[in-house]
Amino acid sequence: MGCLTPAFSREMGEKLIGMGVWSGNGDADAMWNKAASCIREVASKVLGVSRGNLGGHKGDWWWNGEVQGKVEAKKATYTEWVES
Structure with missing residues (x-):
């Protein structure tokens, strides 16, 4: 990756370009879906x-004992x- x-x-x-994505054939929806x-x-x-972030949150790298x-x-x- x-x-x-x-x-x-x-x-x-x-x-x-080899797949012909930018050729203007069909209506706008069909062109959008193909592209x-x-x-x-x-x-x-x-x-x-x-595969995503398995086992934890994206920002967990900074969460340590300190x-x-x-x-x-x-x-x-x-x-x-609060109790006072």
Whole structure:
């Protein structure tokens, strides 16, 4: 799985041109559906398909023991403040 580099962009463009995506045949809906289908197909072949982020949230990389300790301290302080 890769990101869209200039080389991948050129490769995708060449494949899409070869598929005749940009030919103006049919009504707007048919042209849109053909273009979208071809773009998805070429993108998955050239860039690969992500399986998603299994087991966690996207931003979990920064959540460590130090952060967790500070959050717990903040919650305890807040609880003390509310009870006073």
